Amino acid sequence: MRTMKKMASLLSVCVFLLCCFAVVASQGCDRLVAVGENFNVSSGYKPQPTENLKWKFNGNILFFKRSGKVIAGKPDDINNDGSLKLTNLKMNQAGRYTSEVFDINGKERATKTTNLCILDPVKKPTLNITCLASEVVFTCSHDPQPDGTKQYDTIHYKWFLNDYMISNETETSMKRKVAETKNLPVSCEVGNKVSSAKSDSLTHTCIEPVKKPEINGTCKDSEVIITCLAPQQPDNAQFKWLQDGEVIVNETEMSLTISSAESKNKNFSCEVYNQASSEKSVSFSHSCVGSTFLGLPVELFGVSIWVYIGGGAGEFQ
Ligand SMILES: *[C@@H]1O[C@H](CO)[C@@H](O)[C@H](O)[C@H]1NC(C)=O
Ligand SMILES: *[C@@H]1O[C@H](CO)[C@@H](O)[C@H](O)[C@H]1NC(C)=O
Ligand SMILES: *[C@@H]1O[C@H](CO)[C@@H](O)[C@H](O)[C@H]1NC(C)=O
Numbered sequence: 001m002r003t004m005k006k007m008a009s010l011l012s013v014c015v016f017l018l019c020c021f022a023v024v025a026s027q028g029c030d031r032l033v034a035v036g037e038n039f040n041v042s043s044g045y046k047p048q049p050t051e052n053l054k055w056k057f058n059g060n061i062l063f064f065k066r067s068g069k070v071i072a073g074k075p076d077d078i079n080n081d082g083s084l085k086l087t088n089l090k091m092n093q094a095g096r097y098t099s100e101v102f103d104i105n106g107k108e109r110a111t112k113t114t115n116l117c118i119l120d121p122v123k124k125p126t127l128n129i130t131c132l133a134s135e136v137v138f139t140c141s142h143d144p145q146p147d148g149t150k151q152y153d154t155i156h157y158k159w160f161l162n163d164y165m166i167s168n169e170t171e172t173s174m175k176r177k178v179a180e181t182k183n184l185p186v187s188c189e190v191g192n193k194v195s196s197a198k199s200d201s202l203t204h205t206c207i208e209p210v211k212k213p214e215i216n217g218t219c220k221d222s223e224v225i226i227t228c229l230a231p232q233q234p235d236n237a238q239f240k241w242l243q244d245g246e247v248i249v250n251e252t253e254m255s256l257t258i259s260s261a262e263s264k265n266k267n268f269s270c271e272v273y274n275q276a277s278s279e280k281s282v283s284f285s286h287s288c289v290g291s292t293f294l295g296l297p298v299e300l301f302g303v304s305i306w307v308y309i310g311g312g313a314g315e316f317q
């Protein structure tokens with residue numbers, strides 16, 4: 001009993017699945033055409049002058065020519081080869097077109113069904129640019145595009161950098177490093193099965209923010225060399241040096257060499273900046289005395305103090 005029930009339910013699942021497949025299959029398009037285009041639906045068989053030709057749309061008769069006389073529709077509706085002439089297509093003309101050819105005795109010679117799908121052509125997209133910290137996001141705006149929800153109406157996006165296609169995925173946006181895409185024109189293309197359109201090219205003007213620099217110092221004879229460690233900065237980054245908060249040098253120099261005696265107990269810091277941002281190192285005060293010493297920074301309340309370890313002629317502080 002139980003087995004029977006199981007089988008019955010299995011059977012109904014199968015029937016259900018079959019139904020689904022049938023529905024999906026019926027959505028298949030034999031031809032895809034854009035709204036506004038002209039299209040000839042082929043009858044697949046050129047009727048003889050004596051033969052009768054009937055065209056149906058979703059089961060309704062559009063055209064019927066019998067014994068050389070047009071009974072339904074107009075003579076102008078078909079071409080010489082029996083194909084159905086469709087002009088300036090509208091959405092509501094999508095569907096099943098069936099041609100039937102009969103000989104004078106009413107015997108069927110040829111029947112052909114074409115499932116015609118009609119799509120809106122895509123519209124020219126606009127490109128949007130959003131600057132993130134060190135990245136830039138390009139968005140291919142698709143707001144006025146066909147909805148793309150029908151199985152056969154999938155919309156694709158292609159991305160171009162300097163006119164070379166770099167991606168043809170379905171993503172509507174593309175993220176790249178600011179530096180990588182500097183001065184490069186970017187454009188996107190939207191397309192579906194019947195049309196495609198490309199955006200204008202744009203070049204981003206995002207400015208990558210600078211990164212916080214570090215500072216270190218080396219005692220050398222009666223001088224101290226203070227170095228601003230700022231690797232991997234955007235290439236428009238500039239530097240300046242501050243002593244007790246006042247700008248003392250406005251240069252791209254990354255090292256400052258000063259007399260250790262004169263700079264005793266002064267706080268130094270370096271700042272990296274560009275149009276987008278600026279970052280200051282912690283402040284630094286040296287304790288170089290006399291000759292060559294190497295120091296290690298010890299940060300205390302945000303102030304980097306250099307404690308010297310090592311030999312030579314100097315004093316340990
Ligand atoms: C339809 O067929 C006619 C006659 O062969 C031809 O002149 C016309 O260009 C065709 N139209 C299309 C859209 O293919
Ligand atoms: C794209 O940019 C335009 C104008 O710059 C703006 O009006 C629109 O909302 C933006 N669209 C998106 C998706 O960010
Ligand atoms: C998309 O890109 C892949 C890999 O680059 C390529 O194989 C494929 O043919 C491309 N498709 C189209 C439609 O250009």
Ligand SMILES: *[C@@H]1O[C@H](CO)[C@@H](O)[C@H](O)[C@H]1NC(C)=O
Pocket residue numbers: 247248249250
């Ligand atoms: C550094 O440059 C700024 C802007 O160019 C200027 O206002 C300032 O006086 C300069 N300071 C020094 C110490 O050169």
Ligand SMILES: *[C@@H]1O[C@H](CO)[C@@H](O)[C@H](O)[C@H]1NC(C)=O
Pocket residue numbers: 244265266267283303
């Ligand atoms: C250096 O910075 C420290 C901590 O901010 C401060 O206590 C000290 O007075 C500063 N020295 C000078 C000379 O400005």
Ligand SMILES: *[C@@H]1O[C@H](CO)[C@@H](O)[C@H](O)[C@H]1NC(C)=O
Pocket residue numbers: 216217218227229294295296
């Ligand atoms: C400070 O940085 C410079 C440049 O990277 C390096 O050559 C030097 O050894 C560093 N000094 C210390 C004490 O870390």
